[in-house]
Amino acid sequence: MIAIGIDIGATSMKAGLVSDSGTVTKERSFPLGEGSSNETILSGLRELVQNLIPHKPVGIGIGSPGPLLADSGVLLSSANLPKVQNLPLKACLEEEFGLPVLYQNDANCAALAESLFGKSADWDSCLFLTLGTGIGGGYVEKGKLFGGFEGNGFELGHTTVVIDGALCGCGHKGCVEAYFSSRGFQNRYRERSGTDLPLAKDFFQRVNSGDKVAKEILDEGVLCLAEALRNAVHLVNPEGIVFVGGITEAWNLFGEDLEKRLRSSLFPILEKRLKIAIGLPQAGIVGAASLFFLPKV
Numbered sequence: 697m698i699a700i701g702i703d704i705g706a707t708s709m710k711a712g713l714v715s716d717s718g719t720v721t722k723e724r725s726f727p728l729g730e731g732s733s734n735e736t737i738l739s740g741l742r743e744l745v746q747n748l749i750p751h752k753p754v755g756i757g758i759g760s761p762g763p764l765l766a767d768s769g770v771l772l773s774s775a776n777l778p779k780v781q782n783l784p785l786k787a788c789l790e791e792e793f794g795l796p797v798l799y800q801n802d803a804n805c806a807a808l809a810e811s812l813f814g815k816s817a818d819w820d821s822c823l824f825l826t827l828g829t830g831i832g833g834g835y836v837e838k839g840k841l842f843g844g845f846e847g848n849g850f851e852l853g854h855t856t857v858v859i860d861g862a863l864c865g866c867g868h869k870g871c872v873e874a875y876f877s878s879r880g881f882q883n884r885y886r887e888r889s890g891t892d893l894p895l896a897k898d899f900f901q902r903v904n905s906g907d908k909v910a911k912e913i914l915d916e917g918v919l920c921l922a923e924a925l926r927n928a929v930h931l932v933n934p935e936g937i938v939f940v941g942g943i944t945e946a947w948n949l950f951g952e953d954l955e956k957r958l959r960s961s962l963f964p965i966l967e968k969r970l971k972i973a974i975g976l977p978q979a980g981i982v983g984a985a986s987l988f989f990l991p992k993v
């Protein structure tokens with residue numbers, strides 16, 4: 697069985713053909729940015745899907761940041777795509793291509809991919825984090841995705857780690873995403889140095905080259921992320937945590953510190969059990985397509 701998997705992120709949409717063994721072929725992408733509107737996304741999706749349709753997929757699976765209505769297939773809004781509002785993804789694509797469309801939160805899709813094909817496939821339970829422009833969260837227990845109502849569960853990025861702290865893209869203050877994400881690092885760096893860093897890799901390059909401000913911001917981010925993870929681990933007691941997303945490429949700059957801070961803050965019974973791993977690079981696409989490989993999510 698083959699399905700189209702599409703991962704809508706803040707800087708691009710990625711699409712590919714995914715087999716029911718988790719293999720991705722014909723991967724393509726379409727650029728997005730803060731100025732992207734409903735129409736930008738729809739025209740990008742048309743272009744991506746048109747190229748994959750001849751391969752006879754059973755349907756189109758889509759993952760995106762939320763909040764969203766998973767069952768009716770509507771992207772309500774997104775902190776990092778501010779011009780997108782009430783976008784009826786499912787209705788538009790079903791009408792245009794005559795194929796069924798399934799839709800879920802992007803971090804839930806990544807969680808699904810990892811639990812089917814990744815390192816956590818044989819774990820009892822796993823917490824998933826997507827570390828990119830923002831932070832997404834997902835949770836799978838005994839093979840079942842915890843979606844929450846309409847797919848909006850486990851929005852770990854928007855849990856509070858600093859009361860009345862830094863402003864987040866969602867409009868609230870003190871979310872962990874405001875401290876540990878590409879957008880968060882860029883905003884904190886601009887506030888403290890007056891310098892714009894267009895890409896997350898520019899920030900990590902500065903950390904790597906010994907920039908004191910960048911290092912302080914990363915250290916603060918690690919503290920905040922460790923605190924958010926501590927809360928989540930005490931809440932659900934997972935067998936492990938899997939991290940995916942672009943920021944994991946810089947894992948060597950923060951991973952050890954993050955793990956140390958997290959482990960030292962947990963109840964020993966929880967810490968003893970906890971596994972930590974980096975996930976599949978294409979988890980978003982694979983997970984979106986995998987919505988078709990399950991009887992019911």
Ligand SMILES: [Zn+2]
Binds near residue numbers: 854864
């Ligand atoms: Zn937030």
